[in-house]
Amino acid sequence: MFGNMLENVRTSHPLIHNITNYVTVNDCANIVLACGASPIMADDPEEAEEIAAICGGLNLNIGTLNGRTVASMLIAGKRANALGHPVVLDPVGVGASKLRTETALRLLEQVRFTVIRGNISEIRLLASGSGSARGVDADAADQVTEKNLDEVLRFEKEFAQQTGAVVAITGAIDLVTDGKTSYCLRTGHPMMSAVTGTGCQLSAMTAAFVTANPTHPLEAAAAAVSAMGLAGELAHDRLGALDGNATYRNYIIDAIYKMTPEILEKGASYEVR
Amino acid sequence: MFGNMLENVRTSHPLIHNITNYVTVNDCANIVLACGASPIMADDPEEAEEIAAICGGLNLNIGTLNGRTVASMLIAGKRANALGHPVVLDPVGVGASKLRTETALRLLEQVRFTVIRGNISEIRLLASGSGSARGVDADAADQVTEKNLDEVLRFEKEFAQQTGAVVAITGAIDLVTDGKTSYCLRTGHPMMSAVTGTGCQLSAMTAAFVTANPTHPLEAAAAAVSAMGLAGELAHDRLGALDGNATYRNYIIDAIYKMTPEILEKGASYEVR
Amino acid sequence: MFGNMLENVRTSHPLIHNITNYVTVNDCANIVLACGASPIMADDPEEAEEIAAICGGLNLNIGTLNGRTVASMLIAGKRANALGHPVVLDPVGVGASKLRTETALRLLEQVRFTVIRGNISEIRLLASGSGSARGVDADAADQVTEKNLDEVLRFEKEFAQQTGAVVAITGAIDLVTDGKTSYCLRTGHPMMSAVTGTGCQLSAMTAAFVTANPTHPLEAAAAAVSAMGLAGELAHDRLGALDGNATYRNYIIDAIYKMTPEILEKGASYEVR
Numbered sequence: 001m002f003g004n005m006l007e008n009v010r011t012s013h014p015l016i017h018n019i020t021n022y023v024t025v026n027d028c029a030n031i032v033l034a035c036g037a038s039p040i041m042a043d044d045p046e047e048a049e050e051i052a053a054i055c056g057g058l059n060l061n062i063g064t065l066n067g068r069t070v071a072s073m074l075i076a077g078k079r080a081n082a083l084g085h086p087v088v089l090d091p092v093g094v095g096a097s098k099l100r101t102e103t104a105l106r107l108l109e110q111v112r113f114t115v116i117r118g119n120i121s122e123i124r125l126l127a128s129g130s131g132s133a134r135g136v137d138a139d140a141a142d143q144v145t146e147k148n149l150d151e152v153l154r155f156e157k158e159f160a161q162q163t164g165a166v167v168a169i170t171g172a173i174d175l176v177t178d179g180k181t182s183y184c185l186r187t188g189h190p191m192m193s194a195v196t197g198t199g200c201q202l203s204a205m206t207a208a209f210v211t212a213n214p215t216h217p218l219e220a221a222a223a224a225v226s227a228m229g230l231a232g233e234l235a236h237d238r239l240g241a242l243d244g245n246a247t248y249r250n251y252i253i254d255a256i257y258k259m260t261p262e263i264l265e266k267g268a269s270y271e272v273r
Numbered sequence: 274m275f276g277n278m279l280e281n282v283r284t285s286h287p288l289i290h291n292i293t294n295y296v297t298v299n300d301c302a303n304i305v306l307a308c309g310a311s312p313i314m315a316d317d318p319e320e321a322e323e324i325a326a327i328c329g330g331l332n333l334n335i336g337t338l339n340g341r342t343v344a345s346m347l348i349a350g351k352r353a354n355a356l357g358h359p360v361v362l363d364p365v366g367v368g369a370s371k372l373r374t375e376t377a378l379r380l381l382e383q384v385r386f387t388v389i390r391g392n393i394s395e396i397r398l399l400a401s402g403s404g405s406a407r408g409v410d411a412d413a414a415d416q417v418t419e420k421n422l423d424e425v426l427r428f429e430k431e432f433a434q435q436t437g438a439v440v441a442i443t444g445a446i447d448l449v450t451d452g453k454t455s456y457c458l459r460t461g462h463p464m465m466s467a468v469t470g471t472g473c474q475l476s477a478m479t480a481a482f483v484t485a486n487p488t489h490p491l492e493a494a495a496a497a498v499s500a501m502g503l504a505g506e507l508a509h510d511r512l513g514a515l516d517g518n519a520t521y522r523n524y525i526i527d528a529i530y531k532m533t534p535e536i537l538e539k540g541a542s543y544e545v546r
Numbered sequence: 547m548f549g550n551m552l553e554n555v556r557t558s559h560p561l562i563h564n565i566t567n568y569v570t571v572n573d574c575a576n577i578v579l580a581c582g583a584s585p586i587m588a589d590d591p592e593e594a595e596e597i598a599a600i601c602g603g604l605n606l607n608i609g610t611l612n613g614r615t616v617a618s619m620l621i622a623g624k625r626a627n628a629l630g631h632p633v634v635l636d637p638v639g640v641g642a643s644k645l646r647t648e649t650a651l652r653l654l655e656q657v658r659f660t661v662i663r664g665n666i667s668e669i670r671l672l673a674s675g676s677g678s679a680r681g682v683d684a685d686a687a688d689q690v691t692e693k694n695l696d697e698v699l700r701f702e703k704e705f706a707q708q709t710g711a712v713v714a715i716t717g718a719i720d721l722v723t724d725g726k727t728s729y730c731l732r733t734g735h736p737m738m739s740a741v742t743g744t745g746c747q748l749s750a751m752t753a754a755f756v757t758a759n760p761t762h763p764l765e766a767a768a769a770a771v772s773a774m775g776l777a778g779e780l781a782h783d784r785l786g787a788l789d790g791n792a793t794y795r796n797y798i799i800d801a802i803y804k805m806t807p808e809i810l811e812k813g814a815s816y817e818v819r
Contacts, residue, residue: 021587022295022568022571022587023571023572023575023587024572024575025295025296026296026297026299026300026469026470026572027572029296029297029469029470030468030469030518030519030522033467033468033469033518034467034517034518034519038410039469040366040369041295041296041337042337042338042366042369042370043337043339044337044338044339044340044372046340046370046371046372047338047369047370047371047372047373050369050370050371050372051369051370054369063587064587064588064589064590065588065590065593066589066590066614067590067592067614068339093586093588096586096588096593096596096597096600097588097592097593097596097597098592098593098596099590099592099593099596100593137584194579194580194803195576195579196572196575196576196579196585197572197575234515238515242780242784242797242800242801242804243800243804244580244799244800244801244802244803244804245576245579245580245799245800245803246576246580246795246796246797246798246799246800246803247796247797247800249519249576249796250519250520250522250523250796251515251519251520252519253517253518253519254515254516254517254518254519254520255515255517256517257467257517257518257519258515258516258517295568298568298569299569299570299572299573299742299743302569302570302742302743303741303742303791303792303795306740306741306742306791307740307790307791307792311683312742313639313642314567314568314569314609314610315610315611315639315642315643316610316612317610317611317612317613317645319613319643319644319645320611320642320643320644320645320646323642323643323644323645324642324643327642341612341613507788511788522792523792523793523795523796524788524792524793525792526790526791526792527789527790527791527792527793528788528790529790530740530790530791530792531788531789531790
């Protein structure tokens with residue numbers, strides 16, 4: 001199943017419009033290429049609508065927001081909705097500032113999202129509509145564990161039902177749900193958190209997966225999450241004694257480039273709930 | 274000949290002002306350093322004129338345009354023209370939006386370019402002054418092949434004559450012309466299109482080459498194109514079984530860093546038409 | 547001593563707010579992670595104050611300035627000052643334009659810096675309040691050498707006393723002083739200047755070190771400078787025959803990731819003056 005999702009990205013190579021932060025944008029572009037899709041970045045309100053229209057899918061990421069990009073996100077999001085294109089939201093650091101929280105909530109009000117992907121702290125904050133965050137990482141006190149898994153899944157399903165979006169909470173354990181069916185994925189490596197933007201990369205890649213698999217947003221999002229986690233494992237296996245997070249960053253993208261549907265099928269580790 | 278062009282970059286290490294997109298800007302800076310020049314990025318209208326003046330050459334790239342950068346490009350371009358500095362245009366994704374098309378045409382009207390470098394779709398669009406594009410990649414239906422090579426070269430020469438610029442169309446086959454003499458280059462590797470910004474990098478490096486070889490813009494541009502293609506080949510030769518587009522990205526820049534005039538001379542594969 | 551400074555970053559992993567240029571921002575984020583801290587980038591005036599408040603330290607870098615980022619730097623700097631958080635200034639390319647010079651001087655007037663780190667040309671320019679620069683690299687005629695070391699240290703100490711900041715001049719020889727005690731460090735490798743943003747990375751990492759060692763800003767800054775130089779050496783030792791500046795960039799960050807307090811202690815090479 002996940003293999004087919006990847007296969008469809010490779011054969012249809014959708015064009016993905018990204019309005020994303022300038023910190024991890026290059027890695028986002030390279031991972032979108034690695035999975036078989038094609039990225040275009042454009043964040044000026046003057047071209048946001050046209051670019052959204054020529055693309056197949058849209059990825060909105062609220063890191064390093066500013067007035068220009070907020071306006072573009074709203075324009076592009078509405079246009080993508082009007083055209084029936086999938087839209088992904090990555091609420092990076094929501095809760096860290098009023099600008100981020102208000103922008104994320106405004107986007108949720110005005111744009112219909114296909115997938116919302118974040119860490120547990122970000123998704124909790126979005127779901128509650130308020131709160132505060134320590135930064136761009138999940139709070140240490142706020143991790144998905146075997147203990148709180150059921151509780152997290154309950155609130156996540158509720159949020160998915162409210163928004164009509166597939167919700168993906170990623171971390172040590174990844175939970176992807178459309179409010180009815182849920183995937184609990186156990187791939188990945190803790191060292192991924194030492195690479196800036198693995199979450200941003202996953203969101204960009206998720207946009208590619210859901211665009212290439214328009215009738216299966218849940219499975220497509222879970223496949224993207226699984227591919228990223230597996231890439232984190234395979235990349236870690238390659239690390240030599242002197243390799244650190246910079247080499248790891250490259251190897252993760254490499255692993256997506258080299259991933260075949262067969263590798264993804266075999267390497268996936270999840271249960272459906 | 275191409276070897277000399279590279280040698281001149283290495284000995285004069287010109288300072289290159291880049292107003293370029295934020296997606297591939299880091300790779301542009303590193304490849305400019307790799308070839309022996311020095312990059313400076315500055316895109317605010319308040320400093321564009323001064324920065325252009327202290328540099329030897331200018332590289333304008335229209336990816337991720339916004340109001341601030343459009344204004345800066347015009348200011349810097351005019352200043353560089355007034356000082357007799359070479360200016361390179363990379364019309365990334367022209368045709369994908371009115372903003373990109375209008376900006377590119379405005380730049381063509383108000384700034385005299387030494388080199389214009391793009392893929393076949395971008396250059397066709399610039400030459401015709403209108404049309405539409407799929408994104409930042411050349412249309413699949415619009416590639417330079419052995420079959421249409423003569424036709425492409427005819428229109429490219431005409432565009433070069435109209436603009437007074439050396440025009441470089443890069444892709445599977447690269448065509449560089451000043452309207453009279455033309456270089457048809459057959460270096461490079463298809464996997465280069467899986468790395469974001471190899472075109473942007475080439476444009477930045479081209480600015481370094483033409484700045485270091487002010488009396489030979491055609492040969493300098495062809496040498497830069499040849500160096501990039503050769504780097505793509507040499508980098509590909511190094512790839513191991515698990516290496517993908519991220520490692521390839523690094524190896525391409527590495528290959529430019531390690532390229533000697535001798536390597537470039539020997540590895541070049543082209544005919545003059 | 548330097549080992550303890552690193553140890554404290556690893557155990558307290560401070561959150562560092564960076565308002566920095568878009569050229570090297572990804573490397574800054576990854577090196578902050580590599581040393582054990584956590585980065586957040588945010589440059590809109592609407593969120594600069596809040597982000598500064600949730601972070602432990604602030605890093606201001608004036609490459610690719612624009613109106614938005616200048617305003618944010620002032621807001622964030624004042625807020626960090628009010629909260630007693632350490633603030634680092636990296637005056638990239640000061641002197642290359644009025645915008646950069648005036649912004650740097652305005653920041654010096656309105657914000658109290660814990661550390662000011664730059665190359666010799668940048669620090670001279672800041673100290674004198676005027677002058678011109680060739681770009682973002684130190685003038686060739688303006689290097690710290692064994693010959694002028696005493697003279698440079700004299701002016702640097704004076705500047706440290708004037709500003710109340712620890713001043714770090716980095717280059718072939720690194721000089722770090724609080725106006726009384728000075729560290730003269732002889733680590734690093736000339737090839738580091740072929741990688742864009744090693745200075746930016748060092749400033750971001752310095753912010754992490756001084757934040758994790760609030761009572762020892764001089765030793766913390768010197769430890770960061772020493773760690774970066776040592777990383778440059780260790781990374782260079784790893785380079786193969788085909789590796790150039792792109793691989794070197796990754797290996798430098800890797801070396802910081804892999805650096806233990808013991809490695810740093812043993813590899814440090816400095817004298818106290």
